[in-house]
Amino acid sequence: MDIEFSLAMPRDAIGIPMVRRVVGDALRSLGVTEECVSDILLATSEACANAVRHGGPANRYEVMATIGNGRCELRVADGGEGLHMIPRQYPPAETENGRGILIMRAVVDDLSFDITPGRGTTVRLCKELDWDEDAIAHHLTLDRHLAGV
Numbered sequence: 431m432d433i434e435f436s437l438a439m440p441r442d443a444i445g446i447p448m449v450r451r452v453v454g455d456a457l458r459s460l461g462v463t464e465e466c467v468s469d470i471l472l473a474t475s476e477a478c479a480n481a482v483r484h485g486g487p488a489n490r491y492e493v494m495a496t497i498g499n500g501r502c503e504l505r506v507a508d509g510g511e512g513l514h515m516i517p518r519q520y521p522p523a524e525t526e527n528g529r530g531i532l533i534m535r536a537v538v539d540d541l542s543f544d545i546t547p548g549r550g551t552t553v554r555l556c557k558e559l560d561w562d563e564d565a566i567a568h569h570l571t572l573d574r575h576l577a578g579v
Contacts, residue, residue, distance in 0.1 A: 434494075435494075441481065445482075461564065474504055476530040485509055493505070502556070540555070
């Protein structure tokens with residue numbers, strides 16, 4: 431079972447809770463564990479916050495989601511300048527910003543960036559899904575795996 435959807439959001443922080451709601455509701459309706467949902471939503475919030483903060487001059491950003499084969503892939507694309515460097519360690523405690531990428535890296539299985547200078551950045555977040563015991567989607571995925579599909 432593959433589910434795909436996309437959201438075109440204004441480059442304003444007010445849209446981030448809406449993205450969280452849509453993604454979270456989709457995952458919960460399939461029976462993904464709350465811990466796994468929380469990790470995905472934390473990473474999604476950080477990626478969206480970066481798009482809002484750094485995605486100019488475009489006035490919108492897009493969130494594209496694919497849920498299937500036991501994993502969730504989210505892409506957050508903006509029209510900003512792109513990253514100049516990816517931090518390798520957390521900034522000093524007194525620094526207000528600069529933790530988002532490291533937080534995303536800590537809670538998802540795969541994090542990558544497609545950067546086109548002057549045309550924008552797409553952040554790709556992937557996480558294997560953990561299922562509630564009674565989740566129908568879990569049983570469908572397990573049945574497909576056992577059948578070799």
